[in-house]
Amino acid sequence: MINISINMPDQPLLIGKVGKSYGILGWTSISSFTEEPQKIFDYLPWFFFKEGQWTKIQIQNWKKHKNNFIVHIKGISDRSIIRNFTNADIMISKRTLPILKKNNYYWNDIINYKVFDINKNYLGIVIDLIRTKNNDILVVENKFNISKKNILIPFIENKIIKNVNTNNKFILVQWN
Structure with missing residues (x-):
């Protein structure tokens, strides 16, 4: 059984993209759209959005890999399952971003x-x-x-x- 709950983020904000699966144990590559790429891991939880479907996920582990990252999602240990998320958008709730000082903006x-x-x-x-x-x-x-x-x-x-x-x-x- 996969430990994934289905919800939708409040005020969705695109922060990255899921790439292709990596290895046979359920890892996948991701691209970060954040100004400092590694900061993508500061904005949790993530929601994958693909073909009109929202999936809230939990990151179990991640590693830097070449110019991007590879991540392992809690409850997924099979390449065929993670492959379903290839090309999904990585979204967060806008309210998870730090509050900025006056006159600053994202x-x-x-x-x-x-x-x-x-x-x-x-x-x-x-x-x-x-x-x-x-x-x-x-x-x-x-x-x-x-x-x-x-x-x-x-x-x-x-x-x-x-x-x-x-x-x-x-x-x-x-x-x-």
Whole structure:
């Protein structure tokens, strides 16, 4: 019998992805989407989400493996069972994140923020963030431009990103 309970997280937040099974004893590889990859293990419990199904899991053990991690889930000791979770999203309840100080925010908090240039022209809304080696990039959905292409704005605080207003949910940028 597998010791897995079925529930759904409160305010689900994506933090990683399940890869393929590893070995024959029920281990699986995972990819972390957290800023510091190992911090994924600070945010427990995990919920696997695949094909509309939620499964709450408990990590029994984990190890660093190449550029990712391998994990062993409590109650699973067979490769054929863990294989069912390949490509599942790893989700947590948003409330498990540490509470931030005033005017600080998590990346997922600024999705759907409105973006204005310093002349108060509306540019669009934040639909994604891209991590790059040098700096992160805001992806802004451009609803007014004829080309309909997204606007990519480097997230360089004080130089390009002038203000992130968490109370009114907008971002002010130095952008033409």
